[in-house]
Amino acid sequence: MDEDVESTAREVRNSLPMLRAGERVLLQEKCSEEASGSGILTLTSSRITFEKEIGLFSKKKQTEFSVRLEGIHNVWTEGLLLKKLAMEVSWSRGPGMPEQIEKRKFSVSRPSEWETTIKSIVQQQ
Secondary structure (H helix, E strand, C coil): HHHHHHHHHHHHHHHCCCCCCCEEEEEEEEEEEEEEEEEEEECCCCCEEEEEECCCCCCCCEEEEEEHHHEEEEEEEEECCCCEEEEEEECCCCCCCEEEEEEEEECCCCCHHHHHHHHHHHHHH
């Protein structure tokens, strides 16, 4: 296996978000998000998360966002040459706080596969 590919695979394996009972990982990929920079996008059977590494030497993981599948309102791919996965998600800062809807865009290697899988799992909910 190519050394770069092996290194990336190791990083992704070491970046599993804390899974809840019955939750399983469906897709996971190192990518970049338009607003947050590079990190790891994970789709599980109940949510989608984006984690990024912070720190120069200690490399701690920070969850940029974690949204339950019910919070995904729209998913599509956009772009002519460099296609991106785009989605509208809603989330709240806490109980009693108003819900916010925002658009997120990710540079994943197979945006159509991500789009199809997300739409399928959201429809099953």
